Amino acid sequence: MGKSQETFNKKEREKKRQKRKKEKLERRAERKEQKKTDILEGKVSGDNFMYVDENGNLTPEPPDPLKKKVIKVEDIVLGATKAGDFDSGEVIRKGTVKFFNDEKGYGFIIDPKTNESFFVHAAGLIDEIKDRDSVTFEIEMGPKGPVAVGVKVKR
Numbered sequence: 668m669g670k671s672q673e674t675f676n677k678k679e680r681e682k683k684r685q686k687r688k689k690e691k692l693e694r695r696a697e698r699k700e701q702k703k704t705d706i707l708e709g710k711v712s713g714d715n716f717m718y719v720d721e722n723g724n725l726t727p728e729p730p731d732p733l734k735k736k737v738i739k740v741e742d743i744v745l746g747a748t749k750a751g752d753f754d755s756g757e758v759i760r761k762g763t764v765k766f767f768n769d770e771k772g773y774g775f776i777i778d779p780k781t782n783e784s785f786f787v788h789a790a791g792l793i794d795e796i797k798d799r800d801s802v803t804f805e806i807e808m809g810p811k812g813p814v815a816v817g818v819k820v821k822r
Contacts, residue, residue: 715768761821775805776815783813791816 689691721734760778762785766775772789774796785806787796796818798803804815 692793745789753821759803759805761801761803762815764796764798764802767796767798769797776818785813785815786811787818792818794820796820 717727718729721728721736722725728755729781762776762778764786765775769788774787776787777783777786778785787804791814801821802818803821804818806813807816
């Protein structure tokens with residue numbers, strides 16, 4: 668008859684494993700009992716989770732269904748809004764040159780009716796302009812907003 672394949676070390680490891688398993692089951696039973704006593708004493712409510720109210724705050728009570736807002740998926744905008752068509756109103760506007768730098772090739776024109784300031788670049792000029800000139804111009808959408816183009820000096 669052959670010698671047993673189990674060594675002393677294997678037996679010890681198996682005993683430790685069985686002991687850990689038994690301790691784990693005991694801890695689980697303890698937690699279960701503690702939870703039952705807490706519920707009976709009123710320390711913990713039966714449903715132990717939080718709700719989000721209409722303002723986005725966490726609350727222990729459920730939100731009022733009458734305050735529920737219905738949001739359509741189409742109304743949700745992700746990211747920045749795209750620059751749409753600029754409503755230029757009039758096709759040709761009149762204004763005054765607030766500032767123009769010949770060296771750098773840009774400046775600003777003020778529309779006296781709306782008091783809006785429009786960027787103007789040398790590429791959008793028809794006539795040469797300087798500060799405080801009365802001009803006529805058209806508006807186009809540039810990469811950063813409305814831009815004055817087709818700028819002519821009023822004579």
